[in-house]
Amino acid sequence: MIRLYHGLDQIKPILVGFRKSNGLSQKALAEKLGISQQSYQVPESSPQKVTIERLFKVLSILDIKLQLVEKNKHLENNLSNN
Numbered sequence: 273m274i275r276l277y278h279g280l281d282q283i284k285p286i287l288v289g290f291r292k293s294n295g296l297s298q299k300a301l302a303e304k305l306g307i308s309q310q311s312y313q314v315p316e317s318s319p320q321k322v323t324i325e326r327l328f329k330v331l332s333i334l335d336i337k338l339q340l341v342e343k344n345k346h347l348e349n350n351l352s353n354n
Contacts, residue, residue, distance in 0.1 A: 283315065283319035284315075284316050284319055287315055287316050287330060291334060294335075296334075298312050299312075301330070301333065301334075304333050305326075312330075314326075
């Protein structure tokens, strides 16, 4: 499934949705990351404060591929390169 996102305000529903669809609580995902549940809450509650490294670790655990696309490029061109 391909979805386009355009801002940090969209990170929370993405993380919550994929975490829940994987059957994980915040605590369980935090344990997989080797951090406390309180530390994990940051990406979901204040995505502007999360490091890119932490975001990529979370996405990896949730088996999510993140693709960055230039604004002026058509999505179809980028998808054909996968």
